Amino acid sequence: MSDPATRPRPQFRNLNLQMLLTYRQPPAAKTSILHRISGALLVLSLPLVVVPLFGLSITSPESFAGMAAWVGNPLCKLVLLVLIWAYMHHFCAGIRYITLDLHFGNSREASQRSGAIVIGVSLGLTFIFALKLFGVW
Amino acid sequence: MATQERLGTKRLVVGAHYGTFDFIVQRMTAVIMAVYTLILFFAYLFTPEMNFESWRALFTFTVGALPLGQMLATLAFLSVCWHGWVGVREILMDYCHPAGLRLVLQTLGVLWLVGTAAFFINTLWSI
Numbered sequence: 714m715s716d717p718a719t720r721p722r723p724q725f726r727n728l729n730l731q732m733l734l735t736y737r738q739p740p741a742a743k744t745s746i747l748h749r750i751s752g753a754l755l756v757l758s759l760p761l762v763v764v765p766l767f768g769l770s771i772t773s774p775e776s777f778a779g780m781a782a783w784v785g786n787p788l789c790k791l792v793l794l795v796l797i798w799a800y801m802h803h804f805c806a807g808i809r810y811i812t813l814d815l816h817f818g819n820s821r822e823a824s825q826r827s828g829a830i831v832i833g834v835s836l837g838l839t840f841i842f843a844l845k846l847f848g849v850w
Numbered sequence: 851m852a853t854q855e856r857l858g859t860k861r862l863v864v865g866a867h868y869g870t871f872d873f874i875v876q877r878m879t880a881v882i883m884a885v886y887t888l889i890l891f892f893a894y895l896f897t898p899e900m901n902f903e904s905w906r907a908l909f910t911f912t913v914g915a916l917p918l919g920q921m922l923a924t925l926a927f928l929s930v931c932w933h934g935w936v937g938v939r940e941i942l943m944d945y946c947h948p949a950g951l952r953l954v955l956q957t958l959g960v961l962w963l964v965g966t967a968a969f970f971i972n973t974l975w976s977i
Contacts, residue, residue: 749941752934752941753937753941759934760965760969764966764973768973770905771910771974777902807880811880
């Protein structure tokens with residue numbers, strides 16, 4: 714039993730859902746999990762929302778008007794807003810990962826800061842596109 | 851700790867390097883999509899009046915007889931699907947541990963993305 718390979722390793726199985734919700738994650742961890750969530754949302758939305766709307770928009774002038782009618786629906790706007798956020802977050806976080814791969818900003822402070830910047834910038838971009846989407850500008 | 855020091859000699863690390871391959875695929879497809887996003891964004895920004903014709907032209911423009919708009923969109927969309935597959939597989943490896951269920955979900959993931967790619971290509975090339 715003294716062989717390290719056979720000795721049971723300590724296990725930490727006391728994490729529960731409540732802790733998962735209240736545990737304070739550092740910004741880089743938030744960016745990371747949001748990268749996953751936004752990626753999954755985008756994959757799910759591709760054949761359900763993105764390709765159908767895209768098809769309508771490029772097929773004929775009549776179908777283009779049909780696409781505009783769909784996008785005019787408030788519920789559809791809400792879905793698109795979530796997808797726009799998902800795209801913006803995934804885009805910004807992806808650029809951050811590539812810069813990390815290239816060994817820029819790998820220190821703990823810099824990577825936490827860039828994680829927070831990604832969350833902020835993607836929310837800001839989402840806000841700008843939301844203004845356009847809801848016809849404010 | 852002695853345990854950790856000996857892990858390197860105890861553990862045999864093997865693999866078919868598909869991890870490295872996926873790593874590179876994920877980044878190359880990401881760069882293709884990011885560049886295409888910026889191209890589309892600036893094309894949209896610098897189009898004086900956006901309507902059906904000018905919107906469609908972003909995806910149907912040709913250079914000589916070459917359907918470059920459709921080709922670029924297809925390249926970008928295939929990148930989306932391949933990138934999506936690497937991501938789906940990674941999420942399932944992390945959160946879905948029963949091998950049978952994971953295989954079923956991975957199969958569904960492949961069908962989902964291959965179907966999406968076929969749907970998109972059919973839509974784009976039949977206009």
